[in-house]
Amino acid sequence: MDTFILALKNIWSNKMRTILTMLGIIIGVTAVIVIVGLGNGMTQSVRDSFSAMGINSMSVSIWGRGSSRNASVDYMYQVVQDNPLYLQDISPYVQVSGGQTVKEGRDTYRYTGVYGVNEDYTSMANYTIADGRGLQYMDIKENRYVCVIGDYLSREAFNGNAIGQDIKVGPYRFQIVGVLAAKGNDPELQEGGEDDRIYVPYTVAMKINQQSTVDTYTVIMADENYANQAKAAVEQALYAIYEDEDAYYVYSMSELLAQMNQTISMVVMVLTLIAGISLLVGGIGIMNIMLVSVSERTREIGIRKAMGARERTILFQFVVEAGTTSALGGVIGILLGYALSAAATAAVPLIMPGESVAITPGSSAVLVSFGISVGIGVIFGYLPARRAARLNPIEALRYE
Structure with missing residues (x-):
């Protein structure tokens, strides 16, 4: 001292x-x-x-490499059902081509994303229905021109009263049946973000894009700690179809985060x-x-x-x-x-x-x-x- x-x-x-x-x-x-x-x-x-996007999610992209065989939506659903220990849910994810401009009246929303999904996607992506309803199985099966929109678009285009209104995606008119609760942390909810989106039945999105098969899926894992096993299960199922590892690509959000x-x-x-x-x-x-x-x-x-x-x-x-x-x-x-x-x-x-x-x-x-x-x-x-x-x-x- x-x-x-x-x-x-x-x-x-x-x-x-x-x-x-x-x-x-x-x-x-x-x-x-x-x-x-x-x-x-x-x-x-x-x-x-x-x-916010879901660490327990995986993205599956399929190119096919000219194979005469294709992984159908029903086949991908079956893959999830056959692997309940590793896979929990799945949704097709079809991005409507960028040439389709979103309009409401005379206003154009250039940064609004339009995606085709199934009835389970909003819950898979941790969205909450704030008003109206989500997409339903019959909307997909019957190719209904209905949609669920984000909170930003609801407030900006319809002053918060979007249910029952119509919105145009290119030349196609969709009826709004549901509005999602705000997901972003920013109170201003900037355009182009998670709350500036439109979700339509994936069958309708395929029709707009003029595509016959779904080439992108979002998959939810049962447990992110088994991400490698979940990824392997999907890859094995796709390899059984295409017999070519270059015909598809599977990556998990947890893998990307790491x-x-x-x-x-x-x-x-x-x-x-x-x-x-x-x-x-x-x-x-x-x-x-x-x-x-x-x-x-x-x-x-x-x-x-x-x-x-x-x-x-x-x-x-x-x-x-x-x-x-x-x-x-x-x-x-x-x-x-x-x-x-x-x-x-x-x-x-x-x-x-x-x-x-x-x-x-x-x-x-x-x-x-x-x-x-x-x-x-x-x-x-x-x-x-x-x-x-x-x-x-x-x-x-x-x-x-």
Whole structure:
């Protein structure tokens, strides 16, 4: 404790020099805190986005590769029924071709997505029917020109009174039978988002696109922990039809999420290593200032050794002083890092409306940053401390 108090007194007696010495440590720790917080925020944001789409979902794309055999809708339904342990539900997913413009009266909605699905899709996609009803089996079977629309389109085009109204998709007129509850977090519900969509029977969408088979499906897994088994079950069923692995492609949202998280982690790691250069520079600065301190206090060291101080006592004194200097820089860097993280969290929605990323460093990043800052001080302070401990007391007393 006496050594620590002495270290604080020596630091306080040279405040400006100490602050300049700690600057590298402060910048390095601040950068690490903000970068790790940004990585955590981006990871959570991506996970939230995927949760909205359904992490337990898979997408199946079928090209066929010129095969005379095709996987029919009934065949794909049977695949799900035959694998209840891994697969829970399925829906065709037919995007109406982009040339079909959505209109209501004289207003055109260029960014509204129009998709053909079955009666189960809205619940599969975690939508809630806010008004009216969802698509039904008979709508699909009888090719009825009915639709369910998102909350954004309901408010913008019909002032919230969409049930029973008609909306045009290209030359085709659809009767609105249901309105979905708002799904997006943004109160403005920007156009082109999840709440700016129209869902029609997939049989009608196929007719508009003039296609005879469904080439895209959305599948819900029974348990996302068995994503590999669920994917394998679908792939085996498709291989039995086409006997060609290039005729289809199956990927799960959990698989895509894992790839995204891996990419984010890699970027954060590279940026953290770059920020670590500042910590290295800070350590060199501490070594430099401690060498200067040893030169300035040579006579003091000689007096202490002449009075019986051992080498290890002198060594410990200067190592503690270097570690304390670095630790103070680490604490300041952590506080500054949290302040910048909070400021950045508040600034993101202003820079990118509709987006929000909570930049949260986490306790592990704080502990690691503090530990590294102290460790750098001790490591880079050891050489000057060793030099001080090995001074000849007679020569030290003669030093001017």
